[in-house]
Amino acid sequence: MIVTAKDLVHKYFNTDEKGEVIETITALDKLTLDIKEGEFLVILGHNGSGKSTLAKHFNGILKPDSGTLIVDDLDLSKEDNIWKVRQNVGMVFQNPDNQIVATIVEEDVAFGVENLGVPQKEIRQRVDDALETVGMSDFKMHSPNGLSGGQKQRIAIAGIIAMKPKCIIFDESTAMLDPAGRKQVMDTMITLNKTYGITIIHITHYMQEAVCADRIIIMDKGKIYLEGTPKEVFKNVKLLKSIGLDVPDTTYLIYLLNQDGFDFDSSILDVREVVDAICNSN
Amino acid sequence: MPFAIQTKDLTHVYNQNTSFEKKVLDNINIKVEKGEFVGIIGHTGSGKSTLIQTFNGLIKPTEGLVLINGETKFRDKVGLVFQYPEHQLFELTVYKDVEYGPTNLGLDEQEIKKRVENSLRLVGIPEKIWQNTPFSLSGGQKRRVAIAGVLAMNPEILVLDEPTAGLDPKGRDELFNQLQYMHKNLGITIVLISHSMEDVAKYVDKVIVLEKGKVKYCNTPKEVFKNVEELEGIGLAPPQIKYIIKELINNGIEIDENILTVEEAAVAISHYLKNR
Ligand SMILES: Nc1ncnc2c1ncn2[C@@H]1O[C@H](COP(=O)(O)OP(=O)(O)OP(=O)(O)O)[C@@H](O)[C@H]1O
Ligand SMILES: Nc1ncnc2c1ncn2[C@@H]1O[C@H](COP(=O)(O)OP(=O)(O)O)[C@@H](O)[C@H]1O
Ligand SMILES: [Mg+2]
Ligand SMILES: [Mg+2]
Numbered sequence: 001m002i003v004t005a006k007d008l009v010h011k012y013f014n015t016d017e018k019g020e021v022i023e024t025i026t027a028l029d030k031l032t033l034d035i036k037e038g039e040f041l042v043i044l045g046h047n048g049s050g051k052s053t054l055a056k057h058f059n060g061i062l063k064p065d066s067g068t069l070i071v072d073d074l075d076l077s078k079e080d081n082i083w084k085v086r087q088n089v090g091m092v093f094q095n096p097d098n099q100i101v102a103t104i105v106e107e108d109v110a111f112g113v114e115n116l117g118v119p120q121k122e123i124r125q126r127v128d129d130a131l132e133t134v135g136m137s138d139f140k141m142h143s144p145n146g147l148s149g150g151q152k153q154r155i156a157i158a159g160i161i162a163m164k165p166k167c168i169i170f171d172e173s174t175a176m177l178d179p180a181g182r183k184q185v186m187d188t189m190i191t192l193n194k195t196y197g198i199t200i201i202h203i204t205h206y207m208q209e210a211v212c213a214d215r216i217i218i219m220d221k222g223k224i225y226l227e228g229t230p231k232e233v234f235k236n237v238k239l240l241k242s243i244g245l246d247v248p249d250t251t252y253l254i255y256l257l258n259q260d261g262f263d264f265d266s267s268i269l270d271v272r273e274v275v276d277a278i279c280n281s282n
Numbered sequence: 283m284p285f286a287i288q289t290k291d292l293t294h295v296y297n298q299n300t301s302f303e304k305k306v307l308d309n310i311n312i313k314v315e316k317g318e319f320v321g322i323i324g325h326t327g328s329g330k331s332t333l334i335q336t337f338n339g340l341i342k343p344t345e346g347l348v349l350i351n352g353e354t355k356f357r358d359k360v361g362l363v364f365q366y367p368e369h370q371l372f373e374l375t376v377y378k379d380v381e382y383g384p385t386n387l388g389l390d391e392q393e394i395k396k397r398v399e400n401s402l403r404l405v406g407i408p409e410k411i412w413q414n415t416p417f418s419l420s421g422g423q424k425r426r427v428a429i430a431g432v433l434a435m436n437p438e439i440l441v442l443d444e445p446t447a448g449l450d451p452k453g454r455d456e457l458f459n460q461l462q463y464m465h466k467n468l469g470i471t472i473v474l475i476s477h478s479m480e481d482v483a484k485y486v487d488k489v490i491v492l493e494k495g496k497v498k499y500c501n502t503p504k505e506v507f508k509n510v511e512e513l514e515g516i517g518l519a520p521p522q523i524k525y526i527i528k529e530l531i532n533n534g535i536e537i538d539e540n541i542l543t544v545e546e547a548a549v550a551i552s553h554y555l556k557n558r
Contacts, residue, residue: 047422180517244452
């Protein structure tokens with residue numbers, strides 16, 4: 001297991017102008033979750049359901065009020081362990097413009113590794129390899145300014161993989177991108193997972209991006225509301241819509257046809273399957 | 283009647299006369315009619331955000347003209363929701379943040395209250411967090427509050443820069459339904475930048491496609507999304523349902539190739555299967 005979380009509780013306290021607590025929000029409510037090493041996990045849930053709060057626990061940005069959290073065999077309640085865990089669990093955020101620190105792509109990618117105290121020669125190698133992995137080698141000496149959103153996100157990802165992490169968390173890293181940029185970032189995640197065995201945790205509001213997951217968890221009010229493979233999860237069209245979510249267009253089309261009296265397999269997910277099912281029906 | 287928005291040979295160059303000079307809008311001529319609902323799509327860096335900031339005078343064109351309701355002098359005509367509106371939240375409470383705009387318009391208290399409450403309800407912010415600080419909200423909640431702030435100004439022309447990024451599916455639907463309501467029933471002109479092709483296909487009257495600062499297409503969604511390969515070539519993609527329709531037609535299912543939404547597709551496929 002890369003992550004073992006048991007009964008995690010996280011509360012936020014809202015205060016008024018005088019600093020008195022006026023409201024307590026339980027953002028994580030006794031949440032229990034195991035994530036296997038090498039897993040591709042997608043987290044879905046409506047705005048405010050607790051996804052980012054959960055993700056920020058995995059690399060020690062936030063601490064639970066109660067419950068236990070073991071990441072990469074290290075107990076995160078021990079202060080010393082937080083830095084070790086951060087080397088192994090990287091995080092990519094939503095806004096491509098807020099994550100770039102240097103004026104040359106290469107330097108930006110090197111930034112994180114340099115802080116690890118890796119020898120100069122190895123840094124060079126790692127930076128080159130990382131840029132190669134995300135398909136951005138040609139831009140090594142460019143300024144990040146002229147890059148598209150998808151390219152900037154891939155630079156941010158390269159900066160993380162240069163640190164050789166075991167797990168990368170993407171908190172809505174595709175939300176601000178055009179369709180091509182979204183595809184570039186999704187393809188990069190899939191490569192990192194399938195070729196390099198890196199555990200991927202992807203938070204998104206695009207249902208289509210959850211189709212490639214090994215497992216989906218759906219959060220609601222700080223708890224896991226539903227979990228399973230994409231097929232198991234997305235066939236619950238009515239249920240998902242009732243909690244503010246959606247299903248991929250493929251699944252929705254089949255759902256509408258079944259509402260209209262047909263009897264297609266409700267767990268169908270990809271375009272090929274839809275086309276085959278419709279063409280072979282009689 | 284003059285157009286709500288019209289540009290004439292609009293060109294914009296950033297950092298003119300420096301080594302960073304960059305032409306990002308190149309001779310743009312577009313017309314948006316009063317009451318129209320227009321979508322702008324284009325890959326990152328194609329000039330979308332620059333274009334719409336000329337609509338409220340935030341960016342002055344290097345060459346050419348922008349006319350709002352036929353006039354070149356305009357202020358406060360266009361309500362603009364910025365690309366990262368949550369960065370502009372600054373008041374102590376959610377309620378005060380939305381109240382800021384209408385208060386500055388000098389409206390009476392009753393009217394301000396009505397507008398603030400309506401806008402917050404429209405974007406789905408529950409009353410129990412109206413008195414919270416905006417900084418305590420989740421990403422999607424902040425975005426909703428920022429949009430409410432612009433809605434509360436009751437603008438005649440509403441321009442939104444990628445308003446649905448980071449909204450959950452329900453929030454996305456609610457916002458689009460709200461915009462459609464304002465467009466149909468209140469006659470408000472709406473221009474919206476979006477990367478969600480599905481939503482653009484479903485809701486807007488007209489799509490403008492920008493590519494490297496030029497208008498590549500300007501037409502109904504049906505016409506624009508016919509250009510599947512060309513759109514893919516410039517970093518865009520038609521809605522996924524187009525691919526399903528295309529494959530079905532290739533496999534001998536007789537349905538209309540122009541279908542753009544899942545709902546239309548279901549009706550057509552069902553009709554075909556039941557009647558063959
Ligand atoms: N710093 C904070 N102070 C107080 N409350 C907070 C804070 N951050 C988050 N919250 C609250 O905790 C809950 C969960 O927030 P979180 O950011 O984890 O949601 P999310 O699932 O990531 O939402 P989104 O899809 O909008 O990003 C929300 O009710 C939010 O208002
Ligand atoms: N303030 C600025 N100074 C210099 N260049 C800019 C500025 N704002 C945007 N640009 C550049 O102009 C181009 C168009 O940007 P923008 O209008 O933001 O595109 P879009 O909204 O379609 O992503 C991009 O190449 C961008 O880097
Ligand atoms: Mg979040
Ligand atoms: Mg933009």
